[in-house]
Amino acid sequence: MSFAWRPFSVTVLSGGGAGCAATGGGEAMKIRKFRSAERFASAAQVWLLGTVIAVVAVAVAFFALGGYRDYDVTLEKGWSQAETTALVLAEQASRMIEISEILTAEIADAAIRDGLDHVTGAGWPRFLDRLEPVPQIGSLWILDADGTVLASSFRPVPAATSFADSDYFQRLKSGTRVLISPLMFGQFSRVWFFGYNRAIVKDGAFLGVVQVSIHADHFKSFFERLALGPDAAIGIYDTDGAVVMRWPLPENGAPTGPGHLLPPGAMQAAAGRLESTSPAGVPLLVAYRRLDRAPLVVAAAVSKDNVLAPFRTRLAWGVMLLGIGGAIVAVLGAAAFGTARRERAAQVMERAAARKLAAMLADRNHLVQSLQESERRFDQIAAAIGDVFWIAEPAARRYIYVSPAYVTLWGRSAEALYLDASEWAAAVHPDDRDRLRDSWSMIAAGRDLQYRIIRPDGSIRWIRDHGFPVADAPGRFAGIAADVTDLVAAEAAERAEAARMRVALRAGGLAAFALDVVDGTFVHDPALAEMLGLPADARVPTEADFIAAIHPEDRDRCAAEFRKAFRPAGLFRAEFRIIRPDGQTRWLIGAAEGVRTATGIVQAVGFTGDITERKLAHDRQALLIRELHHRVKNILSVAQAIAGISLRSVRSLDEFREVFSERLVALGRTHSLLIDSGWAGAQLADLFRLEFEPYADRAHQLHYEGPQVLMPPGTVVTFGLAVHELVTNSAKYGALSVPEGRIEVSWRVEGSESVRRLKIDWVETGGLTPAAPKHAGFGTQLLQKILPGQLRADVKVSHSDGGLRVAIDAPLPAEGAPDPTPPVSSAA
Known part of the structure; x- marks a missing residue:
């Protein structure tokens, strides 16, 4: 802002004495008048000198008293600025600590409840989404009990990185539950940050650490908005004196910057103020305050020289004005001395004029100081709020004033706006211009305007503009335009989060x-x-x-x-x-x-x-467990029977171990088919395929074919063991024991839908002539006794030169409809 001073003038009045006619004793009269005038001139000189001294003394005393009070007031404003900054910094730090505390507690609870694998796996995207509306948080890390990084929001994720040797990790592992680490330079992010760390402990066992990294860049914009002036600094310290955050920051790991603003004794006080000196020797005014939410102390320092600069400027002006006043008084005194020989009335008028001039100078000095102080306060407020304060006359299409924030927010020159008022509207987003055509009427009606602007760099910012008519200036409007981009983004994020929550609940x-x-x-x-x-x-x-x-x-x-x-x-x-x-x-x-x-x-x-389906599934699971218990008992009974029969049909313990193991493996393969089908049964072709698989190198000697037949679950184990014994016997003594041998297996289903029979033909040719068995082995008993007994099957075994034929005729349960699937053949 600028001020125009009205010129003023001081008129010194003078007059001449009247002449006397020389008569009779005229000469004597002239002498007496001359001597009287000489005495008067001497007395006037003494009087004028005393007056000059008195005026100068009064002015010096007035100036000294005003300067002393102005010094205290100015210094107190500097202290207030430091304390306000410390209070705002404490609120900012408490908010970031609160956000970090909530987020790390939520992740630690999830890790204790669901496990670290779930949190760093399927649950990780949900926690990453929580970071989007919180720009203060730079990155999120989860370490296991060995200090290895399990998950990180940093991209790319550091591979096989361990923080096991770090001091904060060792302290958390030793029993500390929550720890705020000091200021560190990130080896991956290459930025300064401090960490809020929480140990993940379940039932006394240390599982790992969740860390929230708060980047120092957040404090940069905060520091710049405060406009604290040169040599100012802010800092956050723990109660041990370690630096948690400070600005200005060290650069590239070098220990530059203001360092500690507080002596060790101040770390334990709740709040206070002190004078200190920066490493460069600059005197500082430091205000500090302890946080309620964490064992931290925040401090803000402003340059004492910068605070007192306006006072010193006013002091120089005052000295100059006193010199001017003294010079003017001296000139007036000289003029008074020169005119002392003139008429007494002129001398009195001149002294009155001098007194009037002194009073006017005093008033002028007070007015200058008041206007300068008012201008300084206005500039500080306009610069500190970060919003654009404007004054305009719409009828004249001109802006009278815009605060410095206009250049920062709009990215345009204030001088260009003063020359052309359309500069303001030119920055408005094209989609919002029609809506703002009648903006002055809306402002006059008390409505707030919200619109977008496009900065010269192409970035888009949201503006909320509140204006009002100036009461004592018709046709003039004033207002404040604030940047609400972050607020709009936060509201959009909140709406998106609510929408996601609704979708998640429904899903x-x-x-x-x-x-x-x-x-x-x-x-x-x-x-x-x-x-x-x-x-x-x-x-x-x-x-x-x-x-x-x-x-x-x-x-x-x-x-x-x-x-x-x-x-x-x-x-x-x-x-x-x-x-x-x-x-x-x-x-x-x-x-x-x-x-x-x-x-x-x-x-x-x-x-x-x-959870009805879950309850039903629980009941089904209980039923399956009972069925499994029954099946296990049956398997154990079958295994016991296999062991008993095998032991009676072998000649040595090694032979028993071999045949018993093979039969258990065959039993396991058969049960795998039942488990895969959910105990619904097994396809007959799958039984032959499984038992023929160990002889894949002789696949050209094996062939089976027949329709799709689902064997009931109660017959699968017994029939599978029978096929195993036939294949094993053929490999040892029959067709598979010689290259010329061949096995042909075929089956068919005969009868009606209500009475069905499965007929299987096992034919071996080209093999050795079998000898009559001396005793009934496991396979013989399985074919001649167990199959007929358990499956009600009719089994016929016949031997011939170079071959064996087994015919099995077994009943099948009735089926509801024909099986539409094509027949199965090993040739396929």
């Missing part, structure tokens, strides 16, 4: 609800109405209506549990049944927690989910 089959404690209003998602068997647009108006839908056997228990959400640290969590209007019973799970304000818990917020 997870959940429904959110909220109960107002004061008026009992019950608000819920449409999904809750669907869970209760109501139309999607139906509403459950009160808590009592919701409780009424619960099964009578669960109602009292559930209502009592739900009231826990209204107690301090209370949490409602229960599984219960509901009865739908159509009589169907469904299982739900519910959870809720109270929302606390300064007046207490005013709302309970929670969710419900349908």
